Amino acid sequence: MNRRVLINWSLALGVSLGLSTLAPKVASADVLDAVKKAGVLKVGTETEFAPFDFIDKGKHVGLNVDLFDEIGKELGVKIEWIALPWDGVLPGLESGKFDIVAGPATITKKRLERYKFSPPIAEATxxxxxxxxxxxxxxxxxxxxxxxxxxxxxxxxxxxxxxxxxxxxxxxxxxxxxxxxxxxxxxxxxxxxxxxxxxxxxxxxxxxxxxxxxxxxxGPKTYFGFPENADAEHVKLNEAVAVAMGKIKADGRMGKIQKKWFGVEFDTPAEVKEPSL
CATH class of the missing domain: 3.40.190.10 (Periplasmic binding protein-like II)
Incomplete structure (x- = not known):
């Protein structure tokens, strides 16, 4: 591994959920409708999380990039990436800075009290x-x-x-x-x-x-998923992303992406309802 790639790697997978006090969110129209109308899905992430998200020779690459390219195709929209430090990702999701988070987080009971999660994308044990x-x-x-x-x-x-x-x-x-x-x-x-x-x-x-x-x-067997906003405005978007990911998994695209970045495929459930943590 060359020194540049090592220095770019940061795998901060979790975050304390009480880091900030967010201002009340102003009600808005259904997020999926807005995404479809704009033709753009705004995705928040950090780019120091190899092999999910990282910068290689000045280019944003990783499993998340490949997977959201496919999700964008299924939804018929382009992907707009918004990069920021991990401790700002979840607050940014709640405040409406972007529509969904690409930086995968371990699905836990505590997080499910506050967020919705996409179907798992990999094992996190x-x-x-x-x-x-x-x-x-x-x-x-x-x-x-x-x-x-x-x-x-x-x-x-x-x-x-x-x-x-x-x-x-x-x-x-x-x-x-x-x-x-x-x-x-x-x-x-x-x-x-x-x-x-x-x-x-x-x-x-x-x-x-x-x-x-x-x-x-x-430790217990755990899984990575994409954190999603759990409010009513995001329900249709979350469902659409789940359907898209189901198709990507069923036709083998998910397995190919996992093999590309991990060297192996992971057998993941369609949903994690009762996390082990």
Whole structure:
């Protein structure tokens, strides 16, 4: 993996839901009708979330880009990307800055109290990433007593902290603003492992040549989905996106996109009604 790609990677998958107080949203017409009339679906995301969203040689690429291209075709609209830091993505969705979020988040019970989610796009179960050739870590429990890290305010950080608490010897768990900083510290030997979702670290390991994935995964089985606004104005849009994604999955396009970016296809349910977290 070249240094440029490493520095661009930030996999901040989760966010605290109480980060800001939003002003009341002014009522407006049905969002799907407005999208169809304008011919544009506005999609909010961060572009430091490889392999879902990232900048490669100045170009916005990733699984989300390919998938929303197909969703746009199904809806008959163009995709307009609005990039911003992850901590501004969900507040931006609620305030109407864009119509839907592309940055996938782990589907949890807490988030479903506030947001609707698209059909899952990939498994989000957590695994450990280590430096290639580190024989001291062959399973998740081998991080006992070692310094580890994960992205701040993420599900992955929470699960890593839970794992460390159960070990006979607890090591330091560092919180990083972005996963790129965590990977840099791992490469430099300042920490022994990084916890993140299996799809993300599998991509990092495959493309870097410097890291390895430690299996098995740990924690409950979870899934990534696109956060959607749960208010009445967005119901028709959310349903249309679900139908479009169902077609994309059924005809094999979803599997091809997953293979392109993860190297494997994920068997995901049509909907996650009762998350494990």
């Amino acid at each position: 957590v695994a450990i990433l280590k430096k290639k050739g580190d024989a001291s870590i062959t399973k998740p429990e081998d991080i006992a007593g070692k310094a580890t890290g994960a992205g701040k305010a993420t599900v992955q950080l929470s699960l890593l902290q839970d794992l460390v608490k159960k070990l006979p010897k607890q090591g330091e768990v560092k919180e990083y603003v972005g996963f790129n900083e965590a990977y840099a510290d791992l490469a430099a030997g300042r920490i022994a492992a990084v916890a993140n979702s299996l799809p993300n670290i599998a991509f990092v390991a495959q493309t870097s040549g410097a890291f390895e994935v430690v299996l098995p995964t740990f």
